Structure formats: structure tokens, C-alpha cells
Amino acid sequence: MAKLFTEFQLKNLKLKNRIFMAPMCMYMASFDGLFTPWHYVHYLTRSIGGVGSIIIEATAISPEGRITEADLGFYQDEQVELFQNLIKEAHKNKTAIGIQLGHAGRKSQTGGKIIAPSSIPYPGLKTPEAMTKTMINEVIRAFGKAAARAERASFDFIEIHAAHGYLINQFLSPLTNKRNDEYGRNKSLFFQEIILEIRKFWPPEKALLVRVSAEEYHPEGNHPEDISKILKEIPGIDLVDVSSGGVINVKIDTYPNYQVGFSETIKKQTGLPTIAGGLITKAEEANSILESGQADLIYLGRELLRNPYFALRSSKELKQEIEWPKPYIRAK
Template identity: 40%
Template sequence: MPTLLDPFEYKGLKLKNRIVMPPMCQYSVTAKDGKPNDWHFTHYTSRAIGGTGLIIIEMTDVEPDGRISDFDLGIWSDDHIPAFERIIKACQSYGAKVGIQVAHAGRKAEDAKVPVSSTSVAFSDDYNAPRELSTEEVEQMVLKFEQGFQRAVAAGVDTIEIHGAHGYLIHQFQSPLTNQREDKYGQDKSLFGREIIAAARRVMPESMPLIMRISAKEYAEDGYDVNYAIDLVKKYQEAGVDMFHISSGGESNNGPEFSGQGYQVDLAAAVKSAVDVLVIAVGRMEDAAFSDEVVREGKADLVAVGRGMLRSPFWANEASLQLGGEILTPNALRAGYSF
């Protein structure tokens, strides 16, 4: 079996290791009009310098009111392309591959006066009540995603991730809790997601893998379980997804009973076993030996490290040294590792 430090290759994506920086919104930093700025440039390039194999740029939304907050990134205009391109090229120059997570927050858009959703029910009393999208508006939303994917490709990404997790818009359509519609999108709760996947495949090069992040389990009362998620994965894979980033939760304020080391690994392993698909494990994976074991045991193909990379831009390099691997930082920094 491969290890955490072994290369990974699928279609046209070639990674130097199996370490992923997952998308993590930088809420405290103003992104003017949704454009990444110097903070984002430093944030991502420093992880590339630190040896990360794949960097997935944070949740980036297809319309202004699709953002979780007004501080977040967007990809609703061609004007966004140059700022993303600058970051992507810089990261690639240090050997990392880069994707963008394309998304819409739906009813969880905190700063939207009237958010939109599959439903007219608010997420909680702390959120504005959403407006239920009409069938025609849902079809138009698919086109907005398609245009976002086109812009990501124009910016030079190596892959794209669709955000279908954490209670955001795609999740709102795929969940029986939030989709009780009577139109075609209610009769087939995977339809919206599948149409977005088809839109991505229309504009992505055939050699570019498509990733989708899903919540494999909801923690809400009467929320769906991993078996429901596996059925979704099968439909989404048939529609064109190559790899699934397995997370959980999002349709309530409840969470798992245990949220310690690797608390979502079993969900990733269950999906991989049932569907025989490439998966990324995420959720308290900052212990390098543990993450290496997850890959060695075949529970996941790649491992995403969030909190660990927020604490240390060079997490990947430190993990490599801990596991007996090579120095991953550029030559200019290697004197720091000589004894």
C-alpha cells in the first residue's frame, strides 16, 4: 500500500505526496469584492513552500449573496480571475498543485438580507429566513456554477472541488431535511448536484479530475446516515465526480459525540469500500503517523490536514521528516535542517 509521502497520480493530476490543505475560509480578512488579496497570497504560497501536495483554495462562491460572509471569496466575475491566477501560479512554482472549492452557501449566507435555498425555512433563529428558489431559478443557479468553473479553469487550477457538504446550497437540495419541494428537484434530491457536476464536466479538460466534498452523515434529528450518503456518492460518481472529500454535519448545530483524532475516517473508509472510489479523509488528521497509517491501511487515498496547517505552514515538511522522508522545502531553506 502507498504511504502518506508517496506520489499520487490520477488522470492529469500528479501530486508529489498525499497531503492536502483543505479549504478553510479566512473570515477575519476582508476580501474586497470577493477577490483574494495579499493575505491569501501569503497564506497559500507558504503552505506550498512547506511541501503540501495539493492545496484547495477556500470556499469560493458563484454570486455575492452566496458567500457565508461578505469577507469571503467569490468567482462570479471575470475580474476575479487575475488574483486567483497569481496565487495558483506561485503555488505551482513550488511544486504544489492547486484547486478551488466552488460553492454557494444558500440559506447559511449570513450577510445576505434574503438568502436563497431549496426551502423557505431558516437554518436557525440566528439566520435570516431564505427565499425558496423557483425551478427556473435553480436552473439559472446551475449556469452560475458553470461560469464559476470556467473561471477557475481560466485561472489555471489543476483540479476543482464542488462543495456539497456542511449544510450549504447543494447539501440543502440533497438532504430530505431541507428539500421537501414538489418540483423535479424535490422528486430527485440528487438532481441539483448532478446538474452542477455535469456543468463542471462541460467546461473542465477531460484530464482534470473533479472532486466533490460531501457530508457523509448529518447529526440532526432524522438526518441522513452514511448509507444515504453512499447512494448519493454512487449517483455523483456516475455523473462525473472522480474523488470525494468525506466530511460530515452541517444541517444542524449538533455534532458527533466524538470529534477527536480521525473522527471522520470511518466515514471515508465506508464510502471507499462501498463504492470503490478515490477519497480524501479529513477531520483532526494533524498527527502525521496516524495520517500515514490511514493511507497505508487503504482507508483513504489522500489526507487533508486543516488545523495542523493553520498552526504550521510547513506541516507537510515536518510530517515528512517525522516519517523518515525527505526535506520538502526549497533549497534556500535547507540549511535550517543541517546538523
């Protein structure tokens, strides 16, 4: 049996196969970060297309935590019901569905307040205000409130966005965190406190994922070994979604599997299961990463934008019998 189509279980998260839809901002939210018919159709199509799991795009825990004004937010109670409708439908296809919670920090371009661990701008963007302890506590509490909403909406898992140079990554990175207080001496403290706060509202039997930038592409930035060390010290993390870059403005040399080695290092050094991805376009490529033991799960981003039915098609390529949605069986 091709490993890509084997089941995977983590706490009470049950996956029918090992294909994740990567979180991808659609910049299609309506006024004040609300979910729209675009999102409903976009996500449900990939669910019908057979992915084991969907990670909803970066969704901000506060209005100024959005990257742009067209981002989704989860600071509004009315968002719960909108997500619920999608989750119910996705579950009919046995697709697990989670949400990526984040804060853009110094990369926010909403026109609102711009905050960061230190007052250092991202090239081309406005200079952020260095966060006071009160501001830090406000953000931590907002993550908890968003987690409570995620639980009310019946999400299967939460993914914390600690990658791509957004706020949590800004605290983790020595390139952007130049603080002299406890949040500078211990660069993972902010991240740890967010996880603790989320766990107050997110049941222990439900999976908590984190997305990290394993490599910051700068000699003084974090590397997979540094990120592994941070992850090992933080309790409450169940699964690591491995990405890279975004902290500084640097051109990355990308090619198929360019991030898979990072996943392998993190998996080995932390003992946590990982999701690997980046430029994967073929079923055989995805399957061989799993067979080699470099990751437990695979994420696909742009390939799923081109082909929402990747999973259904891949099952044929890997000669794997899987259940198709009933109305589509005549196309099998």
C-alpha cells in the same frame, strides 16, 4: 516508504505527496469577494511548507452565495488573474492547487437574497426564499461560469462544496429539502445538474472533487450509506473529500479520526478514491490512515494553521527523504 509521501495521480492531477490543505474560509476578501495579499501569503506559505495540494477556501459562485461579505467569490472576471499569480508560484513548488466552489444557500449572511430548496431557516438565521426553477437554473449556470474561470486561471482541480449544510447539501438532505417537484423527488438532481454544467467548461482530463457531509447527525438525515448511493449515481465525480455535519445545529462529538470510518464506507461503496481528515495533528496518524486503506489522501486544516511546515517536519518524523525548497535547505 511511508505512504503519506508517495505520489498520487488521478487523470492529469499529479500529487507529490498525499497531504491536502483543507479548504478554510479566511474571511479576508476585499470589497466584493476579491483575493488579497493575505490569501497570497497564506496559501503560498503552505505550498513552501511542502503540502502536495491546496484546496482554496469556499469561494462563492454569486455574490449572495457567499457566507459573509468577507468571503471570496468567483463571479468576477478580474479574480482570474489574482488566482493565476498564486497558482504559478505554487506550481514552482510542485504543489497542486484547486478551488472549492460553493453557494451558502440558507446560511448566507451577506444581507443579500437568501435562497434554499425550501423556506426553512437555519436556527438563528433569516428565513430563506424557496427557489423557483428559474432561480435553480441561474445557480447552475453560475457554477458553470465559475468553472470556466477556474480553467482560465489554470487551477489543477475544482472541488464542489456539497457539504456542511450549504446550498447543495440543503438539496441533498431530507431535513432541508421538502420540495414536491422533481428536485424534491430526486434530491440529487440539483447536484447532478451542477456537475453536468461544470463539465461543459471543465476539461474531462481534469479532476473534479466533491466535498460531502457523510453524516448529518440526525436519524432522518443522510448517513455515509445514503451519500455513497448518491455519489454512485452521479457520473463525472473523480474524488470524494469526506467531511460531516453542518446541516442542522447539533453538537458533534469529535475526536481524532472521527470521520475516517465515513471515508472508508464511501470508498468501499462507491469505488471512488477519498480524502479523509478531521483533528489530525501527527504524521504517524495521517500515515496509518493511508496504510490501513481507509482513504487515499489526507486533509489537514487547523494543524496547518498552527504549523505551515507540517509536511517538511513530517518527512523527518517518518524518515522520508523529500525535496525542500532551495532557500530553506540549510534548515533541513
